[in-house]
Amino acid sequence: MNIFKSHFWYNKSQRNGIFFLVIIIIILQSLIVFDVFSSDETIETNTTELLAFHQQIDSLQKVELENRKPKIYPFNPNYITDYKGEQLGMSLSEIDRLLTFRKTNKFVNSKREFQKVTKVSDSLLNKISPYFKFPGWVVKRNRQLEKQNSKRNVNSSGVEKNLPKEKIRTKDINQATILDLQSINGIGDKLSERIIKYRTKLQGFSLDDQLYEVWGLEKPVADKILSNFKILGKPTIKKVNINTIEFKQLLKNPYINYSLCVKIFNYRDEVAELQDISELKNIKDFPLDKYDRIILYLVAE
Structure with a gap:
C-alpha cells in the first residue's frame, strides 16, 4: 500500500490542479466531437487571384529548373570530352567519332565539318553550334569562303557555275576600279x-x-x-627638288629605303648642290635598276 500511496497522495492544491486539467481536456474533446470549429462556408478555388498565384508559382518553378540546368559557355568543339559531350546531348557514338577524328591530328573548322565527322542531327547541331568558338584565323577563312561561294551560282543538277563577270568600264589601268x-x-x-x-x-x-x-x-x-589594261594617260606626279627636300620627305619615295636616303644626303653635302638629277648615279652602290623609278618623284633645280 505504501507503494501506491506515494503515487496517489497529493495535497489539496495539487488535487485541484489535476481536477481543472481533467475538465479542460473533457471540454476540448467535446468541441472536437461536436465539430464546433467546422464551418459550412466553402472556399472558392477558381478565383482569379488564386489562379494568378498558381501561375506565378509555376513560373518561378520553371525559372528555378532553368537555373539548375548546366550553363553552356562558348567552347572549341575540337576539345569536347566525354563529360562535355554528354552534357550537350551527344550520344557515345557521336563523341567517339569526334575523338577518333582528333587522334589523326585533324581539326573541325566549321559546324558543317563537325556534323560531317560526328553525324549529329540537325536539331542538335542548331542547338549547340551557336556556342562554337573557333580560332580567329579560322573565322576569317570561313568568311572568305562564304564570300567566294556567294559569287557562285548552283544550277538544278548541283553543278556550280560561275556568275558572269561584269564588263570592264575602262581600259586605263590608272582609272580601273x-x-x-x-x-x-x-x-x-x-x-x-x-x-x-x-x-x-x-x-x-x-x-x-x-x-x-x-x-x-x-x-x-x-x-x-x-x-x-594599259597606261593610257601618264599620272601627274609632283616632283620634289632633290636639293631642298627633307630627310623624312625623301623617305616617302616608294623606291628609297633608309640606307639609300642617307647616301643621297651625304652626297648632296659633298657636292653642295646637284646640277642634274642624273648625278644620283654617281653615288656608290646606287641601285641603277631603280633609277628610272626614283626620278619619277625627284628633280634637280
Missing part, C-alpha cells in the same frame, strides 16, 4: 584592293613593270591584267 580589276580571273577582293592601294602609293602607274611590284600578285595574273 576594284570591280574592273575583279573582272580578270584570279583577281579577288584582296588583290584588287592591294593593287589600288599600291597605285595610290605610287600616285599612279607610270611604267607597266610597276604592276609586278604589287605584293602577292603572281606574274601570270599580272600579265592578264596588262593584256586588258
